[in-house]
Amino acid sequence: xxxxxxxxxxxxxxxxxxxxxxxxxxxxxxxxxxxxxxxxxxxxxxxxxxxxxxxxxxxxxxxxxxxxxxxxxxxxxxxxxxxxxxxxxxxxxxxxxxxxxxxxxxxxxxxxxxxxxxxxxxxxxxxxxxxxxxxxxxxxxxxxxxxxxxxxxxxxxxxxxxxxxxxxxxxxxxxxxxxxxxxxxxxxxxxxxxxxxxxxxxxxxxxxxxxxxxxxxxxxxxxxxxxxxxxxxxxxxxxxxxxxxxxxxxxxxxxxxxxxxxxxxxxxxxxxxxxxxxxxxxxxxxxxxxxxxxxxxxxxxxxxxxxxxxxxxxxxxxxxxxxxxxxxxxxxxxxxxxxxxxxxxxxxxxxxxxxxxxxxxxxxxxxxxxxxxxxxxxxxxxxxxxxxxxxxxxxxxxxxxxxxxxxxxxxxxxxxxxxxxxxxxxxxxxxx
Numbered sequence: 001x002x003x004x005x006x007x008x009x010x011x012x013x014x015x016x017x018x019x020x021x022x023x024x025x026x027x028x029x030x031x032x033x034x035x036x037x038x039x040x041x042x043x044x045x046x047x048x049x050x051x052x053x054x055x056x057x058x059x060x061x062x063x064x065x066x067x068x069x070x071x072x073x074x075x076x077x078x079x080x081x082x083x084x085x086x087x088x089x090x091x092x093x094x095x096x097x098x099x100x101x102x103x104x105x106x107x108x109x110x111x112x113x114x115x116x117x118x119x120x121x122x123x124x125x126x127x128x129x130x131x132x133x134x135x136x137x138x139x140x141x142x143x144x145x146x147x148x149x150x151x152x153x154x155x156x157x158x159x160x161x162x163x164x165x166x167x168x169x170x171x172x173x174x175x176x177x178x179x180x181x182x183x184x185x186x187x188x189x190x191x192x193x194x195x196x197x198x199x200x201x202x203x204x205x206x207x208x209x210x211x212x213x214x215x216x217x218x219x220x221x222x223x224x225x226x227x228x229x230x231x232x233x234x235x236x237x238x239x240x241x242x243x244x245x246x247x248x249x250x251x252x253x254x255x256x257x258x259x260x261x262x263x264x265x266x267x268x269x270x271x272x273x274x275x276x277x278x279x280x281x282x283x284x285x286x287x288x289x290x291x292x293x294x295x296x297x298x299x300x301x302x303x304x305x306x307x308x309x310x311x312x313x314x315x316x317x318x319x320x321x322x323x324x325x326x327x328x329x330x331x332x333x334x335x336x337x338x339x340x341x342x343x344x345x346x347x348x349x350x351x352x353x354x355x356x357x358x359x360x361x362x363x364x365x366x367x368x369x370x371x372x373x374x375x376x377x378x379x380x381x382x383x384x385x386x387x388x389x390x391x392x393x394x395x396x397x398x399x400x401x402x403x404x405x406x407x408x409x410x411x412x413x414x415x416x417x418x419x420x421x422x423x424x425x426x427x428x429x430x431x432x
Contacts, residue, residue: 049075303424382422385430
């Protein structure tokens with residue numbers, strides 16, 4: 001086709017497109033045939049038109065040279081459309097060419113689209129592999145690809161972005177050199193400090209990358225049915241990411257710490273010598289290998305004021321007792337302290353509030369601790385001495401149904417009977 005013929009064809013195409021864009025009924029027809037082409041890989045099939053206006057009927061009649069009056073619907077076959085187009089003033093234009101120009105994109109069947117998409121996907125993957133050669137992610141590309149699955153419908157550019165985000169996360173996990181708060185890590189990688197918040201899509205993606213990393217390093221974090229959040233929190237910590245270090249701490253008294261290099265922690269030794277309470281943040285606990293206590297035992301209480309009273313009494317009596325404060329629901333720092341105490345085979349004596357929540361926490365801690373664990377001032381007689389007038393709601397009383405430890409069943413039965421809470425502050429004098 002020479003330039004003059006091309007020019008003539010271009011003008012004819014403009015006229016043809018102008019005609020088929022005059023009436024909205026043609027968009028329905030052509031859209032229907034495009035969908036058929038995608039399915040069949042060729043121009044074929046039939047398009048059924050419903051709810052037609054009188055003007056639509058007139059337009060169809062004019063093009064096909066056939067009456068459609070009184071019809072509730074009109075069926076247009078590919079064969080009839082091709083014939084009508086060939087006998088019109090646009091006979092040089094094929095239906096396939098019309099569809100491509102009308103919608104402004106190549107006409108491809110589903111299989112052809114799929115094949116081209118796979119080719120583009122492999123091209124993206126090859127470039128991605130080259131970009132991350134000689135980085136830590138190079139050894140993790142296949143596991144990463146199994147995480148960043150392509151569902152076949154998403155834009156490949158999005159797939160590429162997610163792959164690259166995963167590689168950047170993996171390459172920059174802080175454990176290789178330091179520890180970092182989650183919000184800081186998120187801001188550095190995405191510009192948004194909340195991007196990796198738990199419960200968000202990217203937060204879940206980060207957790208998947210961390211799990212992948214732990215698997216590569218052959219580190220197993222046990223699932224705890226007692227404390228469901230423990231596995232995720234510990235996994236983040238092993239990756240060098242702290243979820244909430246400021247409020248995640250444990251309070252200790254007369255406890256010595258051995259670091260991972262086998263030496264005693266001088267700060268803890270100093271606090272023990274001075275007989276001072278020390279608040280230990282999560283970041284510091286991660287640097288220790290074990291905790292040691294006088295007589296190889298420690299007394300743990302739930303309430304901070306009782307803890308302070310016991311430590312104050314110890315300062316004057318010098319009975320060489322170690323204490324720890326759980327301060328309500330156990331945080332990761334407290335659970336890690338228990339792990340470190342278990343390493344030195346320390347006996348634990350635990351005292352909690354004698355209400356449904358306190359008794360359940362005590363049972364959970366007993367189930368969690370890998371060593372000798374005894375309840376301290378949590379018997380029926382203790383409840384009788386510390387009962388308050390605070391009435392426990394029926395909803396809270398139902399918590400007691402989860403108490404299965406035979407040692408706690410007597411006190412649980414009394415709490416259920418009297419429906420009032422007992423607080424360990426009222427037992428403080430007996431604990432001294």
